[in-house]
Amino acid sequence: MNKHDSPAENTEELLDRITSELRNQAIPPMPAHLTQRVREFHHIVRPNASMWAKHSRKFALLAVAATLVVAVTAAWSLLTRQRSAPGDRVAIESTNAPPRNDAVSAIATLDVMQVLSFTELSDELDQFDLEIQQLKREAQQLDARHEQKSILQLIAKLEDHLTLASVGN
Amino acid sequence: MKPDLESIRELHGPMIWSIAMRVTNQYTDAVDCFQDVFLEVVSDSQKGEIRDWGAYLRWLTTRRAIDTVRRRHRKHSASVLKDSHAIADPSNDLQAIEFEDLVQRVREELVHLSPAQAEAFWLVCVEQCTQSEVAESMQIERNHVGVLVYRARQHLQQQLKHLAPESFFKQAEDSQ
Numbered sequence: 001m002n003k004h005d006s007p008a009e010n011t012e013e014l015l016d017r018i019t020s021e022l023r024n025q026a027i028p029p030m031p032a033h034l035t036q037r038v039r040e041f042h043h044i045v046r047p048n049a050s051m052w053a054k055h056s057r058k059f060a061l062l063a064v065a066a067t068l069v070v071a072v073t074a075a076w077s078l079l080t081r082q083r084s085a086p087g088d089r090v091a092i093e094s095t096n097a098p099p100r101n102d103a104v105s106a107i108a109t110l111d112v113m114q115v116l117s118f119t120e121l122s123d124e125l126d127q128f129d130l131e132i133q134q135l136k137r138e139a140q141q142l143d144a145r146h147e148q149k150s151i152l153q154l155i156a157k158l159e160d161h162l163t164l165a166s167v168g169n
Numbered sequence: 170m171k172p173d174l175e176s177i178r179e180l181h182g183p184m185i186w187s188i189a190m191r192v193t194n195q196y197t198d199a200v201d202c203f204q205d206v207f208l209e210v211v212s213d214s215q216k217g218e219i220r221d222w223g224a225y226l227r228w229l230t231t232r233r234a235i236d237t238v239r240r241r242h243r244k245h246s247a248s249v250l251k252d253s254h255a256i257a258d259p260s261n262d263l264q265a266i267e268f269e270d271l272v273q274r275v276r277e278e279l280v281h282l283s284p285a286q287a288e289a290f291w292l293v294c295v296e297q298c299t300q301s302e303v304a305e306s307m308q309i310e311r312n313h314v315g316v317l318v319y320r321a322r323q324h325l326q327q328q329l330k331h332l333a334p335e336s337f338f339k340q341a342e343d344s345q
Contacts, residue, residue: 015275039175
């Protein structure tokens with residue numbers, strides 16, 4: 001067998017014939033039901049896509065409320081610590097915590113303190129918790145994994161806020 | 170920008186179906202692959218704008234179809250080859266049946282290539298895309314595509330030495 005007819009050239013040519021056969025093989029027509037199936041994808045995906053839009057206001061309110069609750073309870077605990085243990089003042093100031101007067105004025109500007117007692121705050125926390133559990137259940141039923149993950153991450157953050165708030169309270 | 174599924178299906182549906190059928194060579198696998206591609210298009214539509222839907226879908230379908238062959242191979246590699254023998258038309262001459270079998274074996278051999286090699290080989294050698302088009306779809310250098318195709322061909326040629334009957338080489342020699 002000379003160089004021209006070496007096995008490598010033969011297998012190369014055979015591979016070319018095979019790729020040509022693969023390229024030109026008869027393909028059955030596309031099934032009609034696939035067209036309908038693709039149309040349905042819009043409906044499958046749309047409810048998931050609207051999850052953010054549907055609950056965006058709720059998410060925003062929960063985030064603001066949770067942050068507010070954390071801020072108020074943190075300020076309140078700072079005040080009570082300063083009142084009950086004046087000796088802590090040095091330690092508090094050394095950790096760059098706001099001085100007592102600033103904390104008082106911060107709370108004074110929050111109208112929420114005029115209407116919310118700590119009992120009410122606690123009720124609110126319970127209500128947020130219920131809302132979050134409801135959101136979590138809805139998120140777990142989503143088909144779109146990526147979106148589900150994002151929503152569950154956000155819910156986990158909200159839960160962290162609420163836990164902090166509850167501990168502070 | 171959200172893709173318009175309807176116009177994508179109208180424009181590229183037949184191409185997606187053809188590639189899915191060519192790679193998988195099985196109707197039900199091709200149907201699954203077709204749907205997987207469109208679901209992926211919908212799910213990933215937020216990722217970024219696609220410049221060339223044709224090239225993107227050709228690459229995505231090839232990738233998903235090879236994945237399908239890979240899964241099928243893991244489940245029942247032997248039965249597919251046995252089936253291809255069983256459904257062969259006995260009126261065909263032996264050479265044609267053997268060639269059909271060889272084509273199927275090469276298709277199944279894709280699972281032994283790396284995913285990148287299999288995709289590059291199929292897109293360049295079967296779908297006849299240019300190396301630049303494949304490089305853009307796979308987001309790699311053009312030279313890298315050349316290397317992937319070369320390695321894939323080397324592997325497949327090596328396998329053909331063992332898989333192909335003697336007569337195929339004689340026939341190749343006769344036709345030269």
